[in-house]
Amino acid sequence: MLVSNQFGISAWHPAVALGYFAAVLAIGFVVDNPLFQVLGVVGAAALLLVLDGVRAARLVAGALGLAVLVALVNPLFNTRGETVLFTWWGGRPYTLEALVAGVSTALMLAQTLLWFASLSLVLTPDKLMVLFGRWAPSLTLVLTLSLRLVTSLRRKVARVAQARAGVGLGGGASLGLRVREGGLVLGSVTAAAFEDGVITADSMKSRGFGLPGRTCYQVVRFRGADGLLAGIVAALAAVVLAAAALGALAVSFFPEVVFAPVGSLSVCAGICYWLLICTPLAWQGAGVIRWRSIASSI
Structure with missing residues (x-):
């Protein structure tokens, strides 16, 4: 069975697919900017829905519901912050800063769950082998x-x-x-x-498991398109991670919410991150169009 005969993101070489998900997961963990995290959640949910259809809707809804719960519960335990929205249980403050920090944590959790769900669909056990x-x-x-x-x-x-x-x-x-x-x-x-x-x-x-010289029953070819994809993913992820390392995407939640000034580097990182998210969606769409074109000509 040749992976190159498949369509969409499933046709990616397993190493390229693993590198892509490693990149988006790393960005999701490193960048705590809520704007980037919203992009990550939207991209992860869109990819999962494209890959699994209606069956993924419950998982997406569950991840978003869990994110809302985490965001709302965080200020109940974290009382830091200067902007008090209201007080509860003996005067404990419910602050805006703790709520925003909870939203950031919740978005990171939601996109991690959704990215891993897509990863399990793309990197099947035979590809892991x-x-x-x-x-x-x-x-x-x-x-x-x-x-x-x-x-x-x-x-x-x-x-x-x-x-x-x-x-x-x-x-x-x-x-x-x-x-x-x-x-x-x-x-x-x-x-x-x-x-x-x-x-x-x-x-x-x-069957000789563990003996030297083992071969794989699935033939996988690293094509030119896979090399091009690997280069694009690496370049886009490098820009975003470099911007995060230089502080262009930094956010301070306490004692008040302060975003890093918007500059050319942060804007470039946002564009690169959006392109990185759209890469598998565009590839999947192109694969569907190609498949329908071939099917209509039969």
């Missing part, structure tokens, strides 16, 4: 199996519960019976997971 299989085969295998563990266990729990209900062994009406039934289902699924682990270990050993 391509990237790290030769250098750290044991760690890569553990990570790959861990990524599918939760989904696999969920399916097995549903099948076991359905089978027991079909023979009249489902949970009763009382809480104790439901807890007992859940424990039985969980125990059987856990035993099956251990058995699957033994079977997987025997299968990997019989």
Whole structure:
């Protein structure tokens, strides 16, 4: 299977995709400017919706709801700041500065969740094996199996519960019976997971796992477009990180909110960050257009 036969961001070389997500995550952690963080949340949410469609809407809504909760709760514990909006519980101040700091933290959390969700869709387990299989085969295998563990266990729990209900062994009406039934289902699924682990270990050993000279079952080619993308991503991310290192994007929340003066460097960093966010969206759109063009000509 050739990755070059895919379309959109999934056609990126795994190393380029990993570098892109590493860049946007690094910027999200380093730059605490709320304006840049809003761009990050919008870009991460847009990419996730493009990749996963309607199914991603719940995750986006959940991440935004969690961000609102974190932003509102932060001033309840952090009482620093000069602008008091109101007082509560024995005169504790609820300050504007703490609220803005909470918004910054909440936006960083939201975009991190959304970027990682997109990363899990783009960097599938087979691509992780391509990237790290030769250098750290044991760690890569553990990570790959861990990524599918939760989904696999969920399916097995549903099948076991359905089978027991079909023979009249489902949970009763009382809480104790439901807890007992859940424990039985969980125990059987856990035993099956251990058995699957033994079977997987025997299968990997019989196929020569760990021997020198291993090859990947997926053929991945580093094309000229991948090199161009890597250069663009590196250049755009370098501009933003350099601006952050030089203090052009700095924000001070206490004792009052103070943004760094807007200058040519900060404006250039904002443009570069927006272009960095739009890169996978534009590539995905071009891939969809190309696919529809090919499909219409068949």
